[in-house]
Every structure is written in structure tokens, then in C-alpha cells.
Amino acid sequence: MLKYEALVDYMERKIVVINEEKCTGCGLCARACHEGAIKMIEGKAHLISESYCDGLGDCLPHCPSDAITIETKNVASYDHEAVSKNMEERIMPEGELINWPIQLKLAPVRSPLYNNGHLLIAASCTAFSYKNFYKDFMHKRALLIGCFKLDNYDYTRKLKDIFENNNIKSITIVRMDVPCCGGLVKMVEDAAKMIKYQIHMSIRTISTKGELVDARAK
Secondary structure (H helix, E strand, O other), X not given: OOOOOOOOOEEEEEEEEEOOOOOOOXXXXXXXXXXXXXXXXXXXXXXXXXXXXXXXXXXXXXXXXOOEEEEEEEEEOOOHHHHHHHHHHOOOHHHOOOOOOOEOOOOOOOOOOOOOOEEEEEEOOHHHHOOOHHHHHOOOEEEEEEXXXXXXXXXXXXXXXXXXXXXXXXXXXXXXXXXXXXXXHHHHHHHHHOOOOOOEEEEEEEXXXXXXXXXXXX
């Protein structure tokens, strides 16, 4: 039996080309792409389908590392119907990770994803302990994680530098209901006291049974 596959039209046209070596994984291009043609995979931006890219380059000015170029190539033609279907099938955009790296020790002190944005600072184990972590906390927030006990590192100065170098609109701290998480909260609060502007801060606590037990704002 013969198997017939859908024919794809190819043409000379402009298309986005991503240099993986230059890509820092910031994710700004993926957020800027209205067609959903760019996806973050293993910390790097990838063009997931030539037919999704219209070649207009909305992503280009958002790349801070000059990893994106617009080139004329013989590629699949732009498919508006495929783009529409792709956008409809995208799962839970409110829970997507928008920044990398997320570990406090590795995170940069200056980032366009922090500036004029909202930070989620979470104890490392909270995402594994609370099943609705992505849905409840990560919408439009840059994520930073750390553990006061296991990291054995005082992040107060690093957090102060992050707050000073970026206009942070709000901070949400997610901690476990265990004594060692109090150290993470204290570092964030102490760092916030060292800067010249006030940041709205809220604290959410997860029980060792994986339940959200309280919330308080500062």
C-alpha cells in the first residue's frame, strides 16, 4: 500500500536563523515571536518549524547577544493555518520558564527579564513539594531558586545587587514550612532593606505534606 504524505511548498524567502553558540538562553526571542516559531529547548532557542516563521524578525531586536539573523534561504513556505493550530495547542503559557539560569548562585545580577518585572524566589524543594507550583506562582515571574541549608552560602549581597541593578516590581517568596527556609526569607528581606526603593513582597508557605498553608504580604 502506498503512503501519501502532505506536500510542502519550498521557496526563496527570508527566515530567522539562530546561532546556538551565541544564544545565552534568556528566552526573550521566544516571548517576542507571535507565531510560536521559537521554543526554548535545553536552555537554547530553537526554530521549531520553518513554516511557522514569517521572516519579519520581531524576535531580532530582543536578542541581547546578537544570536539571531534574518537570512534568505530555500525553505518551507509560511503556513498561516499551521501557525494558528500551533498557537491553539500551546500548553499552559502561564507556567512557562522565562529565564535561565535559575539557581541563585549562577544567576546574573542584571537581566532584562528582571528589570521592571516580578521575581519569584523559591526554596529549591518547593516545586517538587507543591503540585500547583507552576500554575499558581510562575505566571510572568522570573524564577530564582536556592537553599539556605544545602547551598551553605549567604545570598544577601547577591540579592541586593540584583535588586539594585533592576527595577523589581514585586517579589514572591515560596518557602517550605521548615526552619531552614527561614534563612532564605531573611536573606531576601535583609537585601531589600539595603536598597533605596521599596519592593512589594509576599511570602507563601508550603507544608511538608505539599499543601499551601499561609500567605502574608510585607
